[in-house]
Amino acid sequence: MAATSIRPVAIKLNDDVKARVKRLAEARHRTPHWLMREAISQYVDREEKRETFRQDTLKAWDDYRATGLHVTATEADAWLAQLEQLEQGNDIEPPECHV
Known part of the structure; x- marks a missing residue:
């Protein structure tokens, strides 16, 4: 080196x-x-x-x-609303991308 x-x-x-x-x-x-x-x-x-x-x-x-794949802001917000579950180490599946 x-x-x-x-x-x-x-x-x-x-x-x-x-x-x-x-x-x-x-x-x-x-x-x-x-x-x-x-x-x-x-x-x-x-x-x-x-x-x-x-x-x-x-x-x-x-x-x-x-x-064209995306998630809507509403879908993302609903997933992020489960932040407490994520912080506790629980896996929460993100929303499915769609066209």
Whole structure:
């Protein structure tokens, strides 16, 4: 396995944001560098999940357009109304897809 390469990257911040990062880092007993790395990491994780969701949505739309299979909002709501059963570990069959 190759070693991870870590290289410095410059980021330009206005004085207000830089001061806010410094104050928050001091309050958390961390360095501004750590705080910015953590913020970027969390942002990238969140945006990757958002992009995956977007791609899944586009695929579902394409599938629907190709097949016409769907469940109605009423059917989905009735299934979700049984959430308590699902939370207790009971399998509740989802509604059947139809055209």
